[in-house]
Amino acid sequence: MAKVSTKQEVSGWVGWVAFAGVLSMVLGTFQAVAGIVALFKNEVYVLGPENLWLFDYTTWGWVHLLWGIFLVLAGGAILSGKTWGRVTGVILASVSALVNFAFIPIYPLWSIVIIALCVFVIYALIVHGDEIAVE
Template identity: 55%
Template sequence: MTVAQGAAASHYDKASEEHEVSGWAVGFTLFAGIMMVMAGGFHAFSGLVALFQNEFYVATRNYLFQFDATTWGWIHLLVGILVMVAGFAIMAGQTWARVVGIILAVLSAIANFTFIPYYPFWALTIIAVDIFVIWALAVHGRDVKDVMT
């Protein structure tokens, strides 16, 4: 190993050891965890509405993903509970929660995309929250673990 290679390797080791945690990155990730808990609660609540008040949601005709309100209720209730649990785990700094959170946010966005004809404004709002959560966890999710440990 040459002197230049040794200096470069030494510099690389110090840079990886001295990883500075950005306050913004931690804030974005914690905000994503909080948004997951809130979005999960909203999912669960809209699922309960669909289960107890079948006539609340009215679907458009001839839609490809046309399920009855009870099916949508169970989908939203189960996805909501899973998203809430993952949101709490992200706020606790669990490493596995980043991957699970991203997967659940993608599933939540897909479920809400197929739910657009039933409640368009709400579905689009939750899709926007899911996109932010995916971005925050993919880009800054590692930094919360560094702060929590």
């Protein structure tokens, strides 16, 4: 009797998922660096008196540092093909984009670059995420 294989063929797009995993780890590192800078070098980030801000730099430093650690862990899970890693990666990248949107008044160029990288991660995981799944 012939055996039918239902294994999904891996396309060239699987590289996008690996890219998303590595980029998630890079984003996490960037976020952690921004957090460490905010914690220890408050004079790097300057906010004018016309801007309304809800948190001090120490709070933002902890937010960025913890979010960076979570992104690095999610990147590792994405690279290992875990479904929960892809879901977590999309959620973390989405929230990271929102956090950096709120950070635009403090450091515009950095925040916009991080938001753009988050969009790449979200795209790769949503459109091509199932191609790297581990059975």
